Amino acid sequence: MAAQQKNVGILAMEIYFPPTCIQQETLEAHDGASKGKYTIGLGQDCMGFCTEVEDVISMSLTAVSSLLEKYAIDPKKVGRLEVGSETVIDKSKSIKTFLMQIFEKCGNTDIEGVDSTNACYGGTAALFNCVNWVESASWDGRYGLVVCTDSAVYAEGPARPTGGAAAIAMLIGPDAPIVFESKIRASHMAHVYDFYKPILDSEYPVVDGKLSQTCYLMALDSCYKILCNKYEKLEGNQFSVVDAAYFVFHSPYNKLVQKSFARLVFNDFTRNARSIDESAKEKLAPFSSLSHDDSYQSRDLEKASQQVAKPFYDEKVQPTTLIPKQVGNMYTASLYAAFASLLHNKHNTLAGQRVVLFSYGSGSTATMFSLKLNEGQHPFSLSNIASVMNVKEKLESRNELTPEKFIEIMKLMEHRYGAKDFVTSKDCSLLAPGTYYLTEVDSKYRRFYAKKAAENGLVNGH
Template identity: 50%
Template sequence: SVKTVLMQLFEESGNTDVEGIDTTNACYGGTAALFNAVNWIESSSWDGRYALVVAGDIAVYATGNARPTGGAGAVAMLVGPNAPLIFERGLRGTHMQHAYDFYKPDMVSEYPVVDGKLSIQCYLSALDRCYTVYRNKIHAQWQKEGTDRRFTLNDFGFMIFHSPYCKLVQKSVARLLLNDFLSDQNPETANSVFSGLEAFRDVKLEDTYFDRDVEKAFMKASAELFNQKTKASLLVSNQNGNMYTPSVYGCLASLLAQYSPEQLAGQRISVFSYGSGFAATLYSIRVTQDATPGSALDKITASLSDLKTRLDSRKCIAPDVFAENMKIRQETHHLANYIPQCSVEDLFEGTWYLVRVDEKHRRTYARRPLMGDGPLEAGVEVVHPGVVHEHIPSPAKKVPRIPATTESEGVTVAISNGEH
C-alpha cells in the first residue's frame, strides 16, 4: 500500500506506531482520509500527535481528447490543533450514489473508461445535493443562534472545487448561483446578480444539466463571483492538469499562495470534493483571524509563495515527445525485472523516482539529492521494507521523464478541528 511504502520514511526514527491506511474512492479518497484524520483528533483515541494526510495520484488517458487534461501531483496536509485553517463543525453536505461514470475495469491498463456526459451529470447533481444539505445544516445552526436569514454564496469568502478541468469549475459556480436563484422565493431581479434571469424562474434543477440557455445565462451572471472567489484557486489545475484525489487541495494551495494573510483572515472557504462512482462532500473551513507576522497563517502562505515559480520552472517539451513518453509508460508500467531507461537529469532536486522493478515486482525508488547532498551516484536508495541498495545509475538514454512535464507538486497545508 502507499501507506506502508511511506512508512519507510519513519524507519530512521524508529516510529512504527502510526495508525491509518490507504483510503481509496476515485478522486474522493484524499477527502475521506482528511475526515478520518480530523475525526481521530476529535476522538478519545487521540494521543496529542499530529495527523498527516497524503493525497496523491496520477491521471493518464489514452490518446484522444482527454489526454491533455491529465496530470499528476501530491498534497500533504498536517492536521492538528492551533492551525490556520479550521474545520467548521457540523457543516458538511454529502451525497453518495452508484454510477458507472468513470471507472477502471481493466487492471492491466492505467486508462479509465469514461462516460463523459454521465460524468458531468453526476458531478453537477452531486454539487446540487451537497449544497442543499450544507445550506440546511447552516440554517439550522443559525436558527439555534437566533439568526434568521437565507444562506447564499455571498457567505463564502472563497469557493474551491474538485477540478477535472477548469471549465467545469466555472460551470460549478454558475450551478450554485442557479441553486441560490431557485431557492429564493422572491429573488430581486432588477438590480442584483439575478438581473435578466426572470425567464428561468420555473426551471427544475434536474432538467438543466445540459440546458445551454440556462448554462450560458448563469455563467454570465456568475462571472464576477467566479473571478472574485474561485479563479485564483485554479493556478495548479490550469498548469498541471487533473491530479485526481489531490485536485481540490491543489486548489486550496493555489488560493493560499496568491492572497496575503490579511486578505485571507476570517474568510469562510467552501470545499467541494468529488470522486467518480460516485461520492461527494461540500464542507467549509474558516481561516484564522490571526494574520500577524510569524503567525501560523503567515507561515503557511509564505511556504506557498513560490508555487507559481515552481510551476514555471518545469521543462517544456513538445507534444510528440510527451506522446512517446506515454507510449513507453503504457508498454512498461506492468513489467517485472525492469530498469527504466531514462535520464533523471531533468528532475527537480528532492524528487523520488523509480530505479528498478525486480523479478517479484518489488519496486526500488531513489531520491535526487537536494542541494549539498553530494553526487547522485553516491545515493543510498530504499527498496522494499527493511532493504536498501546502493544506486546503480540506469543507462543514460536521453528520454525526458514524464514528471518533467507533469510535475508532482508537493504542498503542505495545516488544518485544525474546530475546537482547538
C-alpha cells in the first residue's frame, strides 16, 4: 500500500480579467433603473467583459502562460491540466486542448485531464480532480494545473448587469500553502432547472432568477448541515461560523453572498450553536417555528438574520468580496476570484487560519469545503501569490467604457457567437503586454490567437 502525499493543495495562483469594464452606477442610469438597483440591490460596483478580441480561450492562454512565467515553472513539469468552464465555444473540442499549444512547443504532450462542466461548478470539480490526482497512485511527481474561465453575458434585461469575465489558473501539488482539509467537505447535487443553456446557438442562458436563488440557498443549507455533521464526527465538537476565519461564496452578485452568510448564521441559531449569543437568539426567536420552505421566502427572517450576521460578515466575508463586486459574475472563476480577494486583502494574517468555501453551479451541483492556510515557501507563499496576482493594479488600470460602447460590443459578440469566417479588429491597445487575443475565425470555424508583445519587446505569436 503506497503512502499518500501530504498537504496537497494550491501552490500558486494567477488571475486575469479583461481590461474593459463598465460602472454599475453608469449602467443603472443608462438603463433607467431605479437608483441603487444594481449597486445596492445587487451589491455590485463594476462589471468586466470581453471585447471582440477576447474570449475564454484567450483569457485561459493568458492566465496559464503568465502563471508559468511568474512562478518560473518549467512547462515539462506539468502532468495534469484541467479546465472548468460553462462557456461553450465548441461542443466537442475542450478548452484544455487549446492550452496544449503552450506545452507542445516545449515537447510536453503527456498531460492528463480535460474540461469539467456543470454551470459555475466546473472549476471546483477540476480542482478536486487535480488534488485527488496528486494524492492518487497514478501521480507521477509533476504539478497539476487548474483553469477556471468564463465569460458571463446576458440578454438585455434585468439579468444583464450580473455579467462578468475572467480566467484563474491554480498550480496544484504537495506541501502547499493552501491545503485541502479533505474530510471537511459536503456536497448537494440535484436535478433542477434554475439556470441552464438549452438554446444552443445563443450565448445567453435561460434563467429563473427566483428559483435559482432558492436552489442556491437550499444547497447551501444542505451542504452546511452535512459538513457540520461530518465535522462533529471527526472533531467531537460542534461546528459553527466561529470555527472558520473566513467564508468564501460563489458570487453571482454580492447581495446573494450577504444573504448566504446570514443563512449560515440562521442555521447556527436553529442548531443552537455557540456562535449565537443571547441578543442574537432574541432577534431570531420569532422565526424558529417557520417551516423550512417558508424560511426561504420570509423577508423578515432575511432582514433579521442579516442584522445578526453583520459583525461576522464584516470580519469573515467582506474581505472576500472585492473582485466579484468589481468584475462581476465570472461563473466558474467567481469563487476563486473571491478567494483571490481574500489573499489580496489578508495574506499577511492568513497563516494558520481555516477558510470555508461554498461552490454552486446551477442544475444543480454544490460543495462546501475547507482549506487550511500556512505561509509556505517562496515562490509558493501566500505573500508571493498576492504579489503575483497584483489585484489592485489590475483593477485600477482598467478602462471604463460607456453604456453605448458596451451595448455595441454585446451586439457584435451576439452576432459573432458560433460564427465563422471573420477577422477581428486585432486591436490590442487596451490589453496588457503578454495578453493573448483572438485574430481570426476561418471558414472552417478554426480559431487563431496571437500574443501581444511582452514588455521586453518579444513577440510570441501563435
